[in-house]
Amino acid sequence: MIPDGEKTLERQGPEMLYEIPSDWDANIVAFACHYCAFAAADLAGVMRLSYAPNVKIVRLPCTGKLDHIYVLRAFERGIDGVFVAG
């Protein structure tokens, strides 16, 4: 059992790096424009290009539709990466 004080100190250290477990996958959400980036993701499939499966695409009518709150909400809820493409 670690005392609360110590725990807080440890977690505050900016250089504190945790070892990444070997089975860990980054959770990534992508915001893609319907007309270009989303179409590009489709083309990747048509061409059977392979990439890591840990990215989920949210389709937007245009990347200009992207709101700060989408990005903030994603990070707030622990997303590891946000990819905006358009």
Add this chain to the structure above:
Amino acid sequence: MTKISPGQEKKDRVGAVLVVGAGIGGMQAALDLAGSGLLVHLLNDEPSIGGTMSRLDKTFPTGDCAMCMISPRMVESSRHPNIKMHTLASVTKVSGEEGNFTVTILEKARYVDADRCTGCGACEGECPTKVSNFFNQGLDKRKAIYALFPQAVPNTRAIDAAHCLFLTKGVCRKCEKACDANAINFDDTDKEYELKVGSIILTPGAKTYDPGIRQELGYGRLKNVVTSLQFERLLSASGPCGGTVERPSDGSHPKRLAWIQCVGSRNAHNANPWCSSVCCMYAAKQSIIAKEHDPEVDATVFYMELRAFGKDFDKYIDKAKNSGVRYVRSMISEIVEDPQTKNLLIHSVDEEGRLIHEEYDMVILSIGFEPRENADGFARIFGIDTDSYGFAKTSKLEPVATSRPGVYVAGTYQGPKDIPETVIQGSGSAAKAMALLGESRGSEIEEVVLPDERDITGEEPKIGVIVCHCGVNIAGTVDVKRVAEAAATQPGVSHTETIIYACAPDGQQKIRDLIKEKGLNRVVVASCTPRTHAPLFQDTIREVGLNKFLFELADIREQCSWCHMADKEKATTKAIEIVNMNVAKTRLLDPVSSKSVGVTHDALVIGGGIAGMTASLSLAEQGYGVHLVEREGSLGGLLKNVRHNLEGDDVQAFLTETKARVEENEKITVHLGTTVDNTDGFVGNFETTLADGSKFTHGAILVASGGTEYVPTEYGYGQSGQVMTQRELESWLAANSPKASDRFVMIQCVGSREEPTNYCSRICCQDALKNSIAIKERMPDAQVTVLYRDLRAYGLKEDYYKKARDLGVLFFLYTPDRKPEVISEGEALRVRFDGKVLGREMEIEADYAVLSTGLRPQEDAQKLSQTYKLTRNSDGYFMEAHVKLRPVDFASEGLFLAGLAHAPKNLEETVSQALAAAGRAGTLLSHESLTVSGIIAKHNRDICMSCLACFRICPFGSPFIDEDGRVSHNEVKCAGCGLCAGICPAKAFQVNCFRDDQILAMIDSVTTLAEHQDQGSENT
């Protein structure tokens, strides 16, 4: 669509049009015609539509991917209810006449049932036969069962009967076994059938020159010599090497690239005499893109003349030069291969006359256009005349009309031209057909009757989730059962199901049945991409009374199973996440009602020059009323000063006749000596007040406000009667005869192609050729000298350049850093310039110095741009909505553009563009009402602070300042991009189907706040 009835005689005409050739020009014509309520038969001899543009990698000046631009057009063409596609089809016979043709079509067997084929490509994997890939210009192989290219439309394979083992030798049938959809049909046969149409538009395109004929350039013999079209495929991400340029001999990345211009063009001896118009610009584009791919690339372009004659073309050449592309003016006579390295040696002559030997890794031959194969036979089928080269013959004054009434032409079949000019002619020919068949609009098309929409107000979400196997395409990688089970646990989901093929007719029936049986009020289909398939399923649910916006398509094929085949477990997890995200969004979907607004069937045309008059006449012929506003006291514009065009047509007679037709036409109200004071309203419903007080309503606005001629200050113009402009020379020649002793020196690019007016005025080279030929034909002994920078006799105008040289006109090059000098000495002039060929200064005596002056934007363009919120380029010309694909539209709905207001152009091009603008406007005006798209931004005035952020950012001008001084939103103009929603600090804008709560629900679905905190404490 509306039927406007000027007369009875047009009643018997068939309200259908045959469009032969489904490249970008054919698709444009088809979409315009279909949009105006005519039935279109769109014919293509290949298994997919798309034409030449589908083979291009990117387009200049934006560097946009050509496929990304053309693909939505292809999908739109295939889905338009008024367009019937006929692929692998050609016309064998045409009988009848204008308004009533009978056409015999031969449609080759596809051997694949397009209704069953899902485009999965399983068959291709099994097919043992490899065939040279025609689409990739022979750079790689395809199978005997194939799709022309990955984005092919229709998205279905075809069997190449000439190479299929079963069809040639009676063995194999592997594709049949591989196809779970039972789409292979070896019993398919060629079909011949007749169609009744009122008009025919020919857009079959052209082919490219085969450089193998010129053995000295080594094409076909030297591996690393490729054509420019092959290089497009090498650059393309969907090309044979996935977008990393590899040279054919060893697959290495070439660093030293050379382009050789005019291969097969401008050479009457063993190639084609004409200029192909597009090669200078595509070479610049390819060199820029090659350098973008690999910054270490050294690009050299060997050229004869830089023909960058179009809008903003010179700026693009400057961009190429500034990015390090080297331009060498030299004709290349031979390419030699180093047998060891397969590198290529080019000998050229530099400007000092020295022989230079240089080594390159790869050489690209800039091949040009030539008429399609069997051009004569093709023309004979349609009963039209061709020119001596085999291009469709048209008058320069009626550029889209063939010799046979009711048969029109667009694109490269009428002569070499680029994408925007092809699109312009596509819309222009559509305008001609619409004028011919205006009365029969709507007569051949079927209206779909739908049941009333079910009111779901107050109902809890009852979502049905249908997970598609897509044969093995999804189910082979993703465990679809688990996906359905996981979806069933989500709140709001009341039914889940897996279907082998959701898009097949039986699959869709199943969805309709489920909605009725289970009382579903929202549907998620997890299958392929919403870009192509969402409209299909939306129609399906609408057919049983569900609002079509109560639907989401979860893409688990293109964006999951096809990309993650190696890890089925993770692919399944991702598919579950994708489906759940969409379920989370669907729960919050609301029905969207599409409002509609009426349309006033009149147009306002601003400018009474030839563009405005041509457009007005076309609109009137189509059946619409026109208000033609001209600031001057008479019609005619700049054409009043032109007597003949380069080709010798009597321009004044044409102008007089056109004016008379405008003045006599009852549908056209001419407002002379006045300008637009103010226009209110929006697309379909404008109200305009003129400076003279008259007021009228209209549905469309066509800006044809023209340009002005530059009045030079250079070379002593105005100080001596011996220094004149080309236009003045033309008038002088009408009143005087040149004497044998007369000496004329023409100076090109006066006031053009240098700061502050650094653009090509396009018409001046043609003017110089026209006047010099006129002088020499009337007085062969008169001396004519032309001092030029690049003689831009593009397309078939090259004939006149040759004619002028044959007549003895002398052409000397000058460069802008050493401009000619004109010295006035009593009776005579002396003109001094740098003789590039001799390498020494030359001086010639002259009686007349003729300045080839260019064009300028109209002075009141600034005011018009403010009135209508229209953007202009840096030279002051109006900007079209899209350089390539929307050349006569403005970004704002209901506004169209033609003539010199857009950019400098000649009479023929102006007439084409005016017809195109009239066609585009006519398509709009044909509607009784305009339905507002469902995906638009909704504005909540209650929380809006009127900060004007939306007003500033909206490209379509839909937010506006209302009478109460606060922001309102015009939904008719809204395109649904959501820029307003993104920027609005109060969140007063929400886009239907992309509301913030819906997007946040998707984000929340793939993230879990609680779980993250748990993990955080575990780590400590």
